[in-house]
Amino acid sequence: MTAINATMVKDLREKTGAGMMDCKAALNETAGDMEAAVDWLRTKGLAKAAKKAGRVAAEGLIGLAAEERQAALVEVNSETDFVARNDKFQEMVRTIAADALKAKGDLDKLAKGKHGGGTISVADHLKEMIGSIGENMTLRRTSYLGVKTGVVASYMHNTISPGLGKIGVIVALESTGGADKLKSFGKQVAMHIAAANPQSVDVAGLDPAFVERERAVLTEQAKESGKPAAVIEKMVEGRLRKFYEEVVLLSQAFVHDPETTVAKALAATEQSAGAPIKITGFHRFALGEGIDRPDSDFAAEVAAAASGS
Structure with missing residues (x-):
């Protein structure tokens, strides 16, 4: 043998x-x-897994695992929303999210780690699920936040089951203030991030290349006014401030009270919590964002299915 x-x-x-x-x-x-x-x-x-690996998987679920001072997000994709409603798929995503707390944002470490503390890796379990369910699936990304003091708040939008949904947010608040106040405000900020989709906590956190591209566009627009260079510069700076109000978390109008900004709401919470609060980071996962989905001809697909081809 x-x-x-x-x-x-x-x-x-x-x-x-x-x-x-x-x-x-x-x-x-x-x-x-x-x-x-x-x-x-x-x-x-x-x-079946190898044959299905080339098919686009843009559906699926965002998974969230959260504790008081740490939280993790994962995105696990499938080809159809039907699979996202499958109990086995949901349990797999929920377990992978829990595993992600140990991987601390390292996707390769997560994929190679033991699924649910068992005997096979997350990657191998995913392959077995592909064979079992019959659709391509991918572990696309993961993120992690942790604090030594304070809270990591979270929010899941379009929840279909605890810890599973279509948009997941985690946000870290470092503070020695009252825990209840921090949790309440943190949840509000997480909900705000889900709705407003900021690009960074503050202006300094924006990608300089991203800002320069916006500045170049605004400058060309301002030049069309025919005004002197000094006036154009002031126009651009004013429009950049408006731009920051759209993409920077602390500068955005707070969705829970549009008459104030997130920064002012933060300052008010510091007073009631009895200590300074620093938002040290956030992550927002929206299911399928950035995935190229091929154009499909639904009528042709139905015809092909009917003909057995």
Whole structure:
């Protein structure tokens, strides 16, 4: 009988996309015959992952795992929203989010870590789910925030189950102030971020290249006025301030009270919490943002399905 080694298991995984344990079992069942092992996996419905890996996965779920002083987000994609309503898929995303607390924002570490503290990695479990459910799935991204003192607040929009939804936000508030005040205000800020989608906490946090591109556009627009260079410069600076009010968290109008800014709401909360509060960072995940979705002809797809092609 052929001895099964790690190289054989690796080769079979690359051929089929099946999970490590399934590949090992297939080789054991077929006495190390690679082609027979591929067929064995196919009969079990476990060799589908590799074939489906090229299909666009832009649906799925955002997963959130939160404790008082740390929280993590993950985005796990599927091809259809139907799969996002599958209980097994939801449980997988919820478990991966919990695993993400240990990975602390490192996607590679998360993928290689043990799924739910079990025997196989998150990446291998995902491949097994692809074979089981029959759709391409991807672990797209993760983020993490933690504080030594204060709170990490969170919010999930379009929640379909605890910790699962379409838009997830985590925001870190460092402070020695009253915990209840921090939690309440932190939740409000997280909800604000979900709605307003700021790009940074403050002006200093903006990408300089991003600001320069905006400045260049505003300058060209101002030049069309035909006014002197000194006046144009003042016009540009004024328009940049308006731009900051749109994209900088502390400068935005607070969605819970549009008559004030987030910065002023923060200052008011510092008074009631009894200590300074610093928003040290935030992350906002919206499902599928930035994924190129191919144009599809729905009528043609229905016709193809009807014809069996």
